[in-house]
Amino acid sequence: MFVQNKTVMEIINRPDYTEKVERLFGKGLIIALTGQRRVGKSFIMRQIINRLMPNEENNIIYIDKDDERFGFIKSHLELTDYVENHLVATKTNYLFIDEVQNISEFELTLRSLHTREACEIVITGSNAKMLSSELSTYLSGRCIEYHVQSLDYAEFLVFHKLQDSSASLISYLKNGGMPQLSRLGLDEQELINDYLQSVYNTIILKDVVEREEIRNLSLLKNLVRFISDNIGKPFSATNIVKYLKSQQIDTSAKVILNYLDYLCNAFIIHRVGRYDIHGKRLFETNDKYYFEDIGIRNALVQGGLAQSIEKVIENAVYLHLVRLGFEVTVGYVQKSEVDFVARRKDRVVYVQATYQLSSEETVLREFGNLQLIKDNYPKYVVSMDEVYENSDYEGIKHIHLRKFLLMKEL
16 A cells, blocks of 8 residues: 655656665665655655556555654554555565654564565665664664765756756755755745755754753754854864853763764764875774755855855765765875765775865865875865866866766766
8 A cells, every 4th residue: 555645746756766776676685765854765765666556566565654644653563563464465565664763663573574575675764873773783684775865966956957057056055955945946045044944953853852862952953053163174072062161051072972973873964084094094083074965054054155165065075975985084194184085995086175276375285185195096176166178287187066066986
């Protein structure tokens, strides 16, 4: 049984995700789509369902835990009962569960169904810790997880029916990639800000405050504002405690570390470690943090894009590297910083991100830091400067941000 949403709306395909899921059907794996609320996990699921439904040999079982019609499914007991009553022995059964973390001990039901090969299973979830712990403990080797991000720049152009241009890029850097914005319209800036603030408040309430039973909401929100003002800067819990105390907010490093974990688990922010390129080791302190969606970040700060464009560009470059499947760290070489060291299997890419190469000092810093790395892996400087055909410098590629964000491979 599939409960159709009463609201009729266009569902725009996101093949980077749907094709990954569909290729795994019949492979004996549970498929988990994880990510921040409102980034489009539910719509990706619906796209897949819509493709399966016309085939009369398929039986679709769909459970949306954000829908009160499924409020009676609170634990694995109700889940098992519901699914068993909707399986059809003569058809290929597909089970889709949206926001599965809201069902207590859901993993027990999924393990049983998987062991019996009763159905294909696709789930979504908005809490990294809960899903990873349950999936790794009870479903180890049976589950594959895909992280769904908000729209990248290429998808942003498709969703908003825009051409690639400087104006489109600025709009993306300002508004971010929440899919719902395509229904609001990019001309309604006040409405966009209200929507992004509402999404943020929902994530904070449902995925952080309620789930982690946080009592000091004011401290949590002050912490998020601090991070939004300092994306791309290395800092420790001790640094944050000192700053908050200067604002007459008393707390401890342990509390800050816990809150940072909660925010990462809810996919609001990403923690990025620091890596010694020559020593080939990770540092244990002073991580950097970037937002899952740059629009939500911008909605939390004052001053607009012009006041923080360097930070937002760096955040956008980081998100694109993640989208391309890289594991990303911040690099250090001879006491100099390289914005990003991106690894994927045996592939390594180094990237510097800046707004403009407006001075000789900036050019020397951005290109010079990469020159300190004595290997032959690709090196990029990404900026919003006009890039000419022969603007590469001693093997280091200079590339415009627009082109970089549209690249499908590095």
